[in-house]
Structures are given as C-alpha cells and as structure tokens.
Amino acid sequence: MTDSENGRRLHAVDDALLRRREAISDLGDALRLLIEHATATEAPTEELRRAAERIRQAAAPLGERARGRHEPPSADDMRAGVRLYNPVTGAGSAFAPPLEIHQEGEITVGACTLGLAFEGPPSYAHGGVSAMLLDQMLGYAAGASGNPGMTVRLDTGYRRPVPLLTPLRLTAEVVDVDGRRVTVAGSIATAAEPGEILVAATGVFVGLRAEQARRLFGAIAGRGEESRAG
Numbered sequence: 001m002t003d004s005e006n007g008r009r010l011h012a013v014d015d016a017l018l019r020r021r022e023a024i025s026d027l028g029d030a031l032r033l034l035i036e037h038a039t040a041t042e043a044p045t046e047e048l049r050r051a052a053e054r055i056r057q058a059a060a061p062l063g064e065r066a067r068g069r070h071e072p073p074s075a076d077d078m079r080a081g082v083r084l085y086n087p088v089t090g091a092g093s094a095f096a097p098p099l100e101i102h103q104e105g106e107i108t109v110g111a112c113t114l115g116l117a118f119e120g121p122p123s124y125a126h127g128g129v130s131a132m133l134l135d136q137m138l139g140y141a142a143g144a145s146g147n148p149g150m151t152v153r154l155d156t157g158y159r160r161p162v163p164l165l166t167p168l169r170l171t172a173e174v175v176d177v178d179g180r181r182v183t184v185a186g187s188i189a190t191a192a193e194p195g196e197i198l199v200a201a202t203g204v205f206v207g208l209r210a211e212q213a214r215r216l217f218g219a220i221a222g223r224g225e226e227s228r229a230g
Ligand SMILES: CCCCCCCCCCCCCC(=O)SCCNC(=O)CCNC(=O)[C@H](O)C(C)(C)COP(=O)(O)OP(=O)(O)OC[C@H]1O[C@@H](n2cnc3c(N)ncnc32)[C@H](O)[C@@H]1OP(=O)(O)O
Pocket: 081, 135, 136, 137, 138, 139, 140, 143, 144, 149, 150, 151, 152, 153, 179, 180, 181, 204, 206, 208, 209, 212
C-alpha cells in the first residue's frame, strides 16, 4: 500500500470514529431528553403506556450487539481520556447532566444544569448527585495536576441546597500531594452567584501501584492490547 493510500485509509478510520462519536452524543442527547420528559411529564396514563412500548421497541436493536464488563466501548480512547459513557461527563450517557470540565491554570472549572431527574428535596438536587459531580471534579483536578488516582475518601459539606434548572459553576484545586496521596478541594455554586458556596468537598485520591493497576484493570488493558493488535 502506498503512503497516500495508507493515509486515506487512516483518514477514513478517523472519519468513521468521529461519525460514531457524533452518533453516540446524538443518542445521549435523545436519551437525556427522554429521561427529562419522562420525569416531568403529566401526560395521560394511556400515553405513558404507548411511550413505554415504543421505547422498548427502540431499545431492542441496541441490545443485539452489546459489550461486556471488561470490554471498553469501541468509540472510547482511555489513553486520551475519551469516556463517552462516563455517568457525569459522558456525552453518550443517559444519566450524565453532562458536566463540562476544563482547566483554567491550576483551577478545574465545571459547568452544568441539573434537570428534574436529579431531584432530591423538592426543587433541589439530590445530595448524592452533588457528591458525584464533586468526585468527578476532584478526580479530574488530581489527573490534570499529573497525579491521577482513585478516590479513597470524599468529605462533602452541604451548606445550601443546590437548585435544579439553574446553571451551576463547580471548581476544584489540588491542595496537597503527599507521595501517592493527593488531596483536592472543590465546591458547587450557581453560575449567577459563584461566591456563595452551596456544597464544599475535600477528596483524597491515591495513585495505584503497578500491581494494583494490574489487579483492578488488567482484564481491560489486555483487551485494549488485543484490539490494537487486531
Ligand atoms: C487532563 C487530565 C484529565 C484527567 C481526567 C481523569 C478524570 C477521572 C475522574 C474520575 C473521578 C472518579 C474517581 C472514582 O470514582 S474512583 C472509584 C471509587 N474509588 C474506589 O473504588 C477505590 C477503592 N479503593 C481501593 O481500591 C484501594 O483503597 C486502593 C487500590 C485505591 C488503594 O489501596 P490500599 O487502600 O490498599 O492503599 P495502599 O496500601 O495502596 O496505600 C495507599 C495510601 O493511601 C492511604 N489511604 C488509603 N485509604 C485512605 C483513606 N480512606 N483516607 C486517607 N488515606 C487513605 C493509605 O494509608 C496509603 O498511604 P500511605 O500509608 O502510603 O501514606
């Protein structure tokens, strides 16, 4: 194969992957709309039954070719941090708000709006949802500082309830690195009043030893090697 033929082939693979990622995001958008409408709906009971039937029909072909627990999604790229089904940030996840995260210097900044599906106390977010957002934010900050790790501790202080259907601003910052142990602090506020902290959290993240990484993720890494080799 000539260089230009090889180049065209790689380009076609990239295009196919990009199209698949777009399709996954599109499906994620549709699922999130479905969840939000299904949570908010006061449609007649018969309409709920018809919708349930149509949704089962739509879901069936998606289940025909499904991956298993140790098989990463074909459109993901773990090394590049592309995780389309992450339940907090994944564009393809039905549950994800999704939270959008970026880095501003040393500070990790996140933005999202929680819909009615995330309700705990009436009109406010469930406390577990706030903890989930903060776990992701703090974990991202640890990774962005060059110290990726798993959460071993997450302390969450709920100062004010987090309003639904309101743009939120989240921040996180590494406060200490002690060997494999990284301590990160973060918070949730509304975008309109970023100075008023609603929820504050401190998390401890531990970088895995090689043996721990092999024990926990060896099966998945093995699959990655196989699919790259193939
Ligand atoms: C741009 C970059 C982007 C990056 C994007 C990435 C985004 C990702 C975001 C993802 C976000 C989501 C992330 C998630 O959701 S991660 C999912 C939730 N977390 C877990 O499932 C972790 C479960 N825990 C374990 O499997 C083990 O504890 C591991 C394997 C992690 C450590 O194994 P082990 O427990 O046997 O420990 P060790 O012998 O190795 O020693 C470890 C060191 O740590 C200290 N320690 C242990 N426990 C605690 C504790 N509770 N408080 C304080 N310190 C603790 C310990 O004393 C020792 O310190 P030292 O004695 O050496 O000083």
